[in-house]
Amino acid sequence: MFRAILYTQWKWSRLVILLATLAGFGLPLLSVQGARGPVGYWETRQLLGAVQGWGVLYPVLATAVALIVAMVAWAPDHRGRHVYALSLPLPRWHYALLRFAAGATLLAAPVVAVWLGGILATSMAAIPTGLHAYPTMLAVRFGLAVLVVYAIFFAISAGTVRTAGYFLGALFLVVAFEAIANAAGAEIHLFEKMMLLLIVWPGPFDVLTGRWMLIDV
Amino acid sequence: MSSAIEIRDLHYRAGKTFEIRDLALNVPTGSMYGFLGPNGSGKTTTIRLLLGLLRPLHGTITVLGGSIPREGPRVLARTGYVPEQPHLYPSLTVDEAFRFHSAFYPTWDWKWADELLMQFQLDRGRLLSRLSKGEMGKLEMLLALAQRPELLVLDEPTDGLDPVVRRDVLTAVLEYVSQQNATVFISSHLVHELERICDWVGVMDRGRLVAELPMHSFKNGIKRLRVVNAPALSGDTPFVVLSRETNDGSAETWVVRGWQPTMSQWFSGVGATLKEVIDLDLEEGFVELLRTFRVPQA
Numbered sequence: 001m002f003r004a005i006l007y008t009q010w011k012w013s014r015l016v017i018l019l020a021t022l023a024g025f026g027l028p029l030l031s032v033q034g035a036r037g038p039v040g041y042w043e044t045r046q047l048l049g050a051v052q053g054w055g056v057l058y059p060v061l062a063t064a065v066a067l068i069v070a071m072v073a074w075a076p077d078h079r080g081r082h083v084y085a086l087s088l089p090l091p092r093w094h095y096a097l098l099r100f101a102a103g104a105t106l107l108a109a110p111v112v113a114v115w116l117g118g119i120l121a122t123s124m125a126a127i128p129t130g131l132h133a134y135p136t137m138l139a140v141r142f143g144l145a146v147l148v149v150y151a152i153f154f155a156i157s158a159g160t161v162r163t164a165g166y167f168l169g170a171l172f173l174v175v176a177f178e179a180i181a182n183a184a185g186a187e188i189h190l191f192e193k194m195m196l197l198l199i200v201w202p203g204p205f206d207v208l209t210g211r212w213m214l215i216d217v
Numbered sequence: 218m219s220s221a222i223e224i225r226d227l228h229y230r231a232g233k234t235f236e237i238r239d240l241a242l243n244v245p246t247g248s249m250y251g252f253l254g255p256n257g258s259g260k261t262t263t264i265r266l267l268l269g270l271l272r273p274l275h276g277t278i279t280v281l282g283g284s285i286p287r288e289g290p291r292v293l294a295r296t297g298y299v300p301e302q303p304h305l306y307p308s309l310t311v312d313e314a315f316r317f318h319s320a321f322y323p324t325w326d327w328k329w330a331d332e333l334l335m336q337f338q339l340d341r342g343r344l345l346s347r348l349s350k351g352e353m354g355k356l357e358m359l360l361a362l363a364q365r366p367e368l369l370v371l372d373e374p375t376d377g378l379d380p381v382v383r384r385d386v387l388t389a390v391l392e393y394v395s396q397q398n399a400t401v402f403i404s405s406h407l408v409h410e411l412e413r414i415c416d417w418v419g420v421m422d423r424g425r426l427v428a429e430l431p432m433h434s435f436k437n438g439i440k441r442l443r444v445v446n447a448p449a450l451s452g453d454t455p456f457v458v459l460s461r462e463t464n465d466g467s468a469e470t471w472v473v474r475g476w477q478p479t480m481s482q483w484f485s486g487v488g489a490t491l492k493e494v495i496d497l498d499l500e501e502g503f504v505e506l507l508r509t510f511r512v513p514q515a
Contacts, residue, residue, distance in 0.1 A: 001320050001321060003320065004316060004317045004320035004321070007313070007316070007317070008306060008309065008313075008317060011308060011309070011313070012308060076306045076307075076308065080304045080305075080306070083270065083300050083302075083304040084304040084305060084306070086268075086269075086270045087268060087270060087293060087298050087300070087304070088293065088321050089290045089291070089292075089293035089294035089296075089321055089322065090290050090321065091289075091290055
């Protein structure tokens with residue numbers, strides 16, 4: 001059963017997975033392209049700046065690929081109003097688990113690509129004394145980010161349109177309430193607090209923030 | 218007589234306007250049960266309830282001895298289902314749809330699936346999104362049959378198909394039933410189609426089961442009678458009067474249910490004369506049944 005589910009999901013999301021795998025492999029190589037020759041103080045600073053600059057793209061890539069794979073996992077079932085999935089002879093939780101596992105398995109490809117790209121990039125680069133390469137830690141972090149984003153959006157996209165409507169409606173009410181309250185002179189920052197809850201530890205999206213460094217001190 | 222499907226006291230509501238009330242239904246094992254009803258009468262909803270795709274407000278559903286929805290997966294493994302609308306993933310090819318579907322059914326018969334593929338003249342490499350309506354209908358039926366089910370639940374399987382495809386599909390079902398002694402629950406609003414193949418019939422209208430009886434009783438039991446000097450009805454008739462219309466003078470036309478030839482004596486007993494007994498076909502009987510059911514109760 002898992003193979004069958006995995007195959008369908010591969011067919012639906014293979015383009016995204018392939019592009020993300022290429023990008024994941026290329027990102028580490030691009031981030032160290034300046035570290036080729038002899039390195040002094042300024043070259044070291046330039047290298048760290050380049051690595052940090054390219055590093056912004058890791059969470060972007062992780063979010064994009066995980067989001068698309070999560071949505072694609074449910075899209076055909078949504079189109080068919082889940083009639084096929086529900087008429088298959090297995091409990092709903094089992095079906096959802098298989099779909100989740102299939103997506104997570106496919107997402108391993110870009111994570112491995114980041115790891116291999118990182119190892120290759122750091123083995124070819126001239127790393128200045130005092131700096132260290134972290135290809136494995138970067139790949140682990142990338143993998144964790146992918147998994148967190150995938151899990152959250154998989155759960156959201158598993159819901160019905162009505163559930164999504166409730167979610168968006170609640171969000172709209174918060175923003176509208178804040179706008180009205182602030183217009184009336186009250187200092188209320190509900191939306192900002194909600195965002196902080198999500199992106200600051202222990203918020204789930206904390207994994208996406210901070211510096212993503214292939215090479216660091 | 219054991220039942221493949223048994224529904225008791227079922228209640229379901231969708232929105233504010235549609236509900237299924239006090240539904241009781243019994244499908245004998247090995248029968249071909251035609252589930253008739255006009256569009257919007259609740260046939261598809263009932264089918265989704267009995268497969269566990271929807272949850273009732275209350276009532277019990279037993280399919281192949283298993284309680285629905287508690288034992289849904291076990292029951293679904295032994296049930297072939299063809300829904301009203303195509304439900305397969307359109308981005309798969311026919312062959313991929315085979316492989317996907319077969320992975321979930323331990324009783325899947327590859328040999329027979331290949332035979333049906335040849336018989337239905339379907340191209341293995343064709344994308345499902347490129348199949349015509351008829352080809353999709355045949356593929357849906359093929360997948361349901363190749364899993365060798367004990368129960369086939371077919372929701373308007375031939376709706377919108379041309380006569381040739383319709384014949385192919387129904388022939389495949391009949392062949393399967395003759396080999397396997399499976400139970401078939403087939404919903405349709407095409408009355409003539411069910412008349413030829415079903416041995417039981419249930420009629421649904423506005424969320425309620427109007428009638429459930431063997432096909433021969435349904436066909437033979439509903440008659441149009443020409444009556445002269447018809448008496449006022451006091452409710453003690455040996456048959457059920459579905460409708461009664463005055464023609465001219467003292468002549469009336471009655472449509473009755475539960476008719477048997479010996480009942481003609483009843484008319485002489487009440488001073489009336491039975492001039493003619495006219496057979497109705499299933500469609501006429503069906504229409505009369507619904508017409509009576511829809512007359513507001515006083």
